[in-house]
Amino acid sequence: MHKILQKSNLFKGLRQNEIEKVLAKTHHQIKEYEPEQVIAYSGCKCERLYLLLEGSVRGEILDENGKTLKVEDINAPDTFAEAFIFAENSEILVNVVANSRAKILIIFKDDWIGLIKSNDKILENYLGIISNRFVLVTRKMKSLSMKKIESKLANYFLRLKKANNSNRFKLNSTHQQLADYFGVTRPSLSRSISKMVRGKIISTNKKEIEILNEKKLLQLL
């Protein structure tokens, strides 16, 4: 087990005997799951650390007909749900189900606090993992939010093209008015327009817009 743990992001940088020592003095469980067994239910408070030692598990959700659908696979030696342990709202958002026979190291919150306090390296690894998750999801959100604005702008420009019966038309609104109309901030709107200009989808000249690549504009919808 300690060999696998050495390869995990959580225990990286530790020698095998260090890992042995740390686990010897930390209360932990190793649980085995059969294929298709549910490990954690969506909505459950998840105040424990899970580290997959062997096998593969998946996150899945229920659709409106009660059918389950996979959203993510997790493979050994990854941790999962680790950023929920200390959140006020620690309810996880998916069911976690074993894909294959799975062996999981489980450490409860209080024991986990004891462990990270006793070992600098593990504390830093853990802080790195949850901070990286935060940065990743923040960047994803920014990109998603930008795509949403691009889609609204594309729709708007195509309507103006039709109304003016021309690829070149004037905007009758300021960026601020447009941003208010779309329910987004002005800087976000301006960044989206700039991105379209850089991508040669449109060109701008003061309040005039010209559609340069209608195909790409349609793809943004």
Added chain:
Amino acid sequence: MHKILQKSNLFKGLRQNEIEKVLAKTHHQIKEYEPEQVIAYSGCKCERLYLLLEGSVRGEILDENGKTLKVEDINAPDTFAEAFIFAENSEILVNVVANSRAKILIIFKDDWIGLIKSNDKILENYLGIISNRFVLVTRKMKSLSMKKIESKLANYFLRLKKANNSNRFKLNSTHQQLADYFGVTRPSLSRSISKMVRGKIISTNKKEIEILNEKKLLQLL
């Protein structure tokens, strides 16, 4: 200062003399900033903890014309950029600028590690703050992602209405085909359709869709 710190999420639950003791043995800076002074630049590696003791600062970004625009205000005694300290990519995404005269407690990463190791309560408070940020941004992303799909669906349904010249029409694609076409997962798509049905915007009957509230559908665009 210790009175203000007691009110912060980071030092909550500690007595004033405990806070004094902790800070006495932790290397830290207290810096004062004039109104409009830049505290941290977007793109800077942010491997330190900032806790606002007095005043107010803002996060701001540059738009395409080089103009700066506010995105968020932070007031004493809040921390900021705290979830970036331990991330691999610790570059912050905004400029941080003083709104008023501001007094800030700054603790560098290595000293910060020492501090959270020495005090259970502060460690747990810190883990709570960054985990809460993660959960918040994850939920925001889910909601944003859902709105994006609703917008695509609304657009698609309005086009079908026009093509069929009727509020009632058949879908010629399965949910899976539609999801592939929109570049989203099937469960996400199905959830969006269910939400529209619950909101009485559309009704579904097998592969038939009826638009019940076109005004609301247009608002989703």
